[in-house]
Amino acid sequence: VTARAKLVGLTIGVAMGFVFAWARLSDPEAIRAMLLLREADVFLLMGSAVAVAAIGARLLRAAGARALVTGEPIAWSSEGPRPRHVAGALMFGAAWGVAGTCPGPLAVMIGEGRLGGLAIAAGVMLGAAWQGAFGRRGAAAAAPIPAASTGAPGADPRGVPGR
Amino acid sequence: VILDRCPWYIAGPLVGLLIVALRATLNKPFGALGGYIDLAENGARLGRLSVRAYVLFGIVIGGAAFALARGSYEAALAYGGAGGPLPPGVPGLAVALGAGVLMGFGARTAGGCTSGHGLSGLSLGSKASLTATMAFFGMAMGVAHLLDGLGGTP
Numbered sequence: 001v002t003a004r005a006k007l008v009g010l011t012i013g014v015a016m017g018f019v020f021a022w023a024r025l026s027d028p029e030a031i032r033a034m035l036l037l038r039e040a041d042v043f044l045l046m047g048s049a050v051a052v053a054a055i056g057a058r059l060l061r062a063a064g065a066r067a068l069v070t071g072e073p074i075a076w077s078s079e080g081p082r083p084r085h086v087a088g089a090l091m092f093g094a095a096w097g098v099a100g101t102c103p104g105p106l107a108v109m110i111g112e113g114r115l116g117g118l119a120i121a122a123g124v125m126l127g128a129a130w131q132g133a134f135g136r137r138g139a140a141a142a143a144p145i146p147a148a149s150t151g152a153p154g155a156d157p158r159g160v161p162g163r
Numbered sequence: 164v165i166l167d168r169c170p171w172y173i174a175g176p177l178v179g180l181l182i183v184a185l186r187a188t189l190n191k192p193f194g195a196l197g198g199y200i201d202l203a204e205n206g207a208r209l210g211r212l213s214v215r216a217y218v219l220f221g222i223v224i225g226g227a228a229f230a231l232a233r234g235s236y237e238a239a240l241a242y243g244g245a246g247g248p249l250p251p252g253v254p255g256l257a258v259a260l261g262a263g264v265l266m267g268f269g270a271r272t273a274g275g276c277t278s279g280h281g282l283s284g285l286s287l288g289s290k291a292s293l294t295a296t297m298a299f300f301g302m303a304m305g306v307a308h309l310l311d312g313l314g315g316t317p
Contacts, residue, residue, distance in 0.1 A: 008188045009214035013221015016181050021229035023174035035307035045171035046281060052179025053286035057186050067190035074190055076287050081294035084272050091269025092276060093299030097306025099262040102277040104195035107219055111226025113238040119256045123263015125203035131271040
């Protein structure tokens, strides 16, 4: 990976973290209020973000644009739902409901100085690494299922999360 | 004050534009989980970290920048602040660690978290992401209501 790509990723991350913090997504009380259907702000935030991102990605692809840093054509692929999407999401959702935070806002929280978030972050890394080892073992036992089926968003530059 | 909570109709489109920026520059989806996976697997060799880890580092820095700009930065072991959902002290940290393990294991099983599936994946029309998003929202709402009924904290 080029230093330029890392710098661009870092910069977009900084902006994302700032907006997340500004919108109070890093406040577990705001997440709880959303999950308890006491306020609609987070739903509306996510909905409008998805709408803008959907239009933007399609415009880029329709224009035949190439990625400014990497030069590759703007493209993506996606996959149909599989049982693991449901099983994994149910586990993830339970943890989200207990903690009131998820991986993105968790990083914001740590940046804001609420260092208790480091305990959750350590857990996320442990759990993800465990799942990775689990996936490889399962794949070895049941070849030819590819271990890569555990890939996360970004694992494949063209992939959509949940291949 | 201008750094009071940003309304959704500004923050949402901004988040959308940042996802488009990641697509336009690197042709990558936005997903926070990938950064944690990268750190867990390559954190010992910093040179091997991918862009995903740098995006995650950026999010931490962005959170710090916001708190500093607002003048509210204060390093503390606190988690959610007063009235947060977890009990204080060691029990809270133990619950946090356990929730984190479940969060990481589950999200990687599902192939993404709230950002990877709920933002990026949905924006690209992925049916897998739609399925995962409905499942984790449903479960999280159920758990939140259950905990609320039990008095708010686990």
